[in-house]
Amino acid sequence: MTACDVRSDEDVARVFGEVSQAFDGGLDLLVHSVAFAAAEDLEGRFTDTPRDRFWLALDVSAYSLVACARAAEPLLEARGGGAIVTMTYLGGERAVPHYNVMGVAKAALDSSVKYLAWDLGQKNIRVNAISAGPVRTLSARSIAGFPTMEAIVEERAPLHRHIDADDVGAAAAYLLSDEARNVTATTLYVDSGYHAMGL
Ligand SMILES: NC(=O)c1ccc[n+]([C@@H]2O[C@H](COP(=O)([O-])OP(=O)(O)OC[C@H]3O[C@@H](n4cnc5c(N)ncnc54)[C@H](O)[C@@H]3O)[C@@H](O)[C@H]2O)c1
Numbered sequence: 001m002t003a004c005d006v007r008s009d010e011d012v013a014r015v016f017g018e019v020s021q022a023f024d025g026g027l028d029l030l031v032h033s034v035a036f037a038a039a040e041d042l043e044g045r046f047t048d049t050p051r052d053r054f055w056l057a058l059d060v061s062a063y064s065l066v067a068c069a070r071a072a073e074p075l076l077e078a079r080g081g082g083a084i085v086t087m088t089y090l091g092g093e094r095a096v097p098h099y100n101v102m103g104v105a106k107a108a109l110d111s112s113v114k115y116l117a118w119d120l121g122q123k124n125i126r127v128n129a130i131s132a133g134p135v136r137t138l139s140a141r142s143i144a145g146f147p148t149m150e151a152i153v154e155e156r157a158p159l160h161r162h163i164d165a166d167d168v169g170a171a172a173a174y175l176l177s178d179e180a181r182n183v184t185a186t187t188l189y190v191d192s193g194y195h196a197m198g199l
Helices: 009-022 051-078 100-121 146-156 165-176
Strands: 029-032 082-088 125-132 187-190
Touching: 009 051, 029 051, 029 165, 051 082, 051 100, 051 125, 082 100, 082 165, 100 125, 125 165, 165 187
Parallel strands: 029 082, 082 125, 125 187
Antiparallel strands: none
16 A cells, blocks of 8 residues: 555555555455644644644644545445544543643544534444544643543543553444444543543
């Protein structure tokens, strides 16, 4: 598989063409796990986000799901339906200091999940999101307030512990499986219950 910059329609078309060739014109599952914002926009004030970097974050982190879902649609349809999962975060629903423009991108992503689920449901294609608690990935470390986010989850989440990438994988395996055949347009929180807390 060759590189794919999700901002490029040509790249997306080429990669899904390669996928089609590799899997005999069909696809069962699509995992969308892509996000980007300029490091300087993940610190300081959201108010100061310039126009070009606002659209950059929205393009890579939210529109890419729409572009990939559209490209995957005929392949998923060829198999009689399938499932799409994307990765979101609570910062799209609530203001999380430092998450800033990425929170706005996640809000657009969350809404896109619902509209895509409506469009694609008639082809038996399900679209869901996993809202994960903080996991120390390369991208996460570029968020200025990340250590604070981790500390607050440990202190205040009902389970008082961090999640790891395997927890997200297990949730994705469920959402992508036939066990979740009647689950679409929803967000599954894998965050030790933190999303339920008011304080
Ligand atoms: N790590 C966390 O705490 C956390 C929590 C909730 C949600 N998420 C979400 O999980 C997803 C994966 O992030 P991660 O934390 O595993 O970090 P990651 O750095 O492993 O993944 C981000 C990926 O996006 C890719 N990417 C960036 N710009 C791209 C572009 N223009 N074209 C194609 N690919 C591009 C990178 O190559 C990378 O593989 C993201 O949507 C992120 O917002 C992460």
